[in-house]
Amino acid sequence: MSKHVDVAIIGGGVMGSAVAYFLARNSDFTGRIAVVERDRSYTYAASSRSTSGFRQQFSSPVNIALSRFSIAFLKDADRQLALGDERPGITLVENGYLYLGNDEHVAAFEENCVLQRGLGAxxxxLSPEELARRFPWLNVADISIGSLGEGGEGWFDGYLLMxxxxxxxxxxxxAFLHLGADSVARDxxxxxxxxxxxxxxxxxxxHVVNTAGTGSPAIAAMLGLSLPIVPVKQNVYTFECAFRDEAMPYIFTPDGLFCRPEGPTYLAGTGIRPEDREVALDDFEPDYERFDSEVWPLLAHRVSAFEALRFRGAWAGHYDMSEFDHNPFVGSVASVPGLYLASGFSGHGIMQAPGIGCAIAxxxxxxxxxxxxxxDLSFARVARGERMREAIQY
Ligand SMILES: Cc1cc2nc3c(=O)[nH]c(=O)nc-3n(C[C@H](O)[C@H](O)[C@H](O)COP(=O)(O)OP(=O)(O)OC[C@H]3O[C@@H](n4cnc5c(N)ncnc54)[C@H](O)[C@@H]3O)c2cc1C
Incomplete structure (x- = not known):
């Protein structure tokens, strides 16, 4: 038997859920909505494996605007997402993102700061001296500059948001249909x-909205569209340490380390290696060896207290990364009327989901x-060969 809806959303992760939410809440939209999601458990969805940071420190106006819209929503989540007396409690921690740079980063940090502040961020x-005063536990011997988001940056529980x-x-x-979309065709x-x-x-x-994450190129291909999006593996490691600073921000260092507190523990990882790109869609095995050989030495170099950490575990998730310019494809597609894209978000989809959901709706x-x-995020930029400049990828 065949059913009909006005909008079918393929992929019910945070992005598909946000599109469904904003459409359903819009009183000017009166159609029927079905979200088609093949994995009710969301075991491998990026939305379940995310570290769920949010920031305004981007180098392109569209990403800053998207984040600012989304962050306003996240900060108001208990009201926006209330159901009767039930509040989602997405546990927003607003400790900021701290990007550390060396001499070669100073000019770009200064330029980005002017842009971000001009757009309201x-x-x-911070100079190395200011960094040392504010975060005395941080090794700034090899650091020339720090860029910190004071307010409107931090992390939250992305799974609860979804x-x-x-x-x-x-x-x-x-309606959420817990089924796979095995074929899609347009008459x-x-x-x-x-x-x-x-x-x-x-x-x-x-209308069809393609929010299938790493599955989105397969959906697009069925409609004759080649989406330059590949799965990229990101390892995340967890550890405990006696050291504690309740004001510790989400730290990103020039040697590729990222680290933040997660409740009483910490999350950390390093940048993408060539072997992390275009992994098999079912390859979620964490690289445990990398913690000892790469992540821990960088942690101990940056915060000496981390020399005495206790490893807790690791997981790996997949970014849906655009090979074209590392930025997502969002909006309608001229060659397939009625199709909307929202995929290719790499490591910044959770924070941008409310803005994307609202815009697609x-x-x-x-x-x-x-x-x-x-x-600026339109798929049309591929045909025009216009790559979007976004220097800050994490
Ligand atoms: C390790 C890691 C850390 C991250 N850290 C951050 C961060 O700090 N901040 C941030 O903003 N973002 C972060 N991200 C990115 C963010 O998590 C993603 O951009 C976001 O979750 C993408 O949501 P999505 O709904 O597009 O994709 P997903 O959550 O992957 O959902 C796609 C869904 O589509 C379904 N699907 C696919 N094909 C089909 C089909 N044919 N039929 C039916 N269903 C289908 C899948 O089952 C899946 O549930 C991180 C990601 C990872 C992996």
Whole structure:
């Protein structure tokens, strides 16, 4: 039997859930919504494996605008995502992002700071002396500059955000079908999409939103579109240490280390290596050896107290990374009317999900962006050969 909806969203991670939420909450949208999600447990979804940081420190205006919209939403999540007396409690910690740079980074940090502050972000630059005063446990001997977001940056529980978006969307009438979208086709005569689902049933839709993460190139290919997005493995390690500073920010160092507190423990990792790119879609094995050979030495170099840490565990997740310019593809596609893309978010999708959800919902409802203009992220930039400049990837 075939069912029909106005909008079928393929992929019910944080991005698909955000699109469903903003569509369902928009009183100008009166259509039916189905989210097609093949893995009810979200075991391998990036949204479950994220470190869920949020920041405004980007080098492109569109990413800063997206983050600022999303962060305002996250800070108001208990109201925006309330269901009766139930509050999502996404445990927002606003300790900031601290990017550390050496001599070669100073000019770029200064330029980015001017841009970010001009767009409303509260980024401040710190000299090594100021860094040492503020964070006496931090080794700044090889550091020339620090860039810190004071307010509106930190981390939260992305999994709770996803669940809360889903519950609200469902309460407004959106259906979540726990099935795979095995095939997708568009009839050029009617403009209608047909989705073949994993239980053998069919779903037809006037609009399709591709929020399938690392599965999005496969969905796009069925509609004749080549999406330059590949799975990239990111290892995350957890450890304990007696050292504690409640004000510790999310730290990013020039040698590729990232580290932040997570409750009473810490999360850390390092940058992407060539062998992390284009991994098999079922390869989620963490690289345990890398902790001892790379991550721990960098941790101990930056914070001497981390010499005495206790390793707790590790996991690996996949970024859906755009090979074109490392920025996502968002919005409609001229060659496939009725199709909308929201994929290729690499390591910044959780923080941007509310902005993306709102923007796609407006595009479907009004045929235009109203709250945030995301034209810079259009897939059309590939045909034009226009790569988006975004220097700050993490
Ligand atoms: C280790 C790691 C750390 C990260 N850290 C951060 C961070 O600090 N801050 C930040 O903002 N972002 C971070 N990210 C990125 C962020 O988590 C992602 O950008 C975001 O979760 C992407 O959400 P999504 O819904 O697009 O994809 P996903 O969460 O992957 O969801 C896609 C869904 O589509 C489903 N699907 C795929 N194909 C089909 C199909 N054919 N039929 C039905 N369903 C299908 C999948 O089952 C999956 O549930 C991190 C990611 C990782 C892996």
């Amino acid at each position: 509260n980024t401040i630059l 669940g809360a978006l889903q519950r609200c969307a469902i309460s407004e009438g959106a 050029p005569a009617t403009g209608r999409f047909s989705l073949g689902l994993s239980d053998g049933s069919m779903l037809t839709a006037d 407006e595009l479907i409802t009004y045929g235009e962006y109203r709250s945030i203009d995301l034209s």
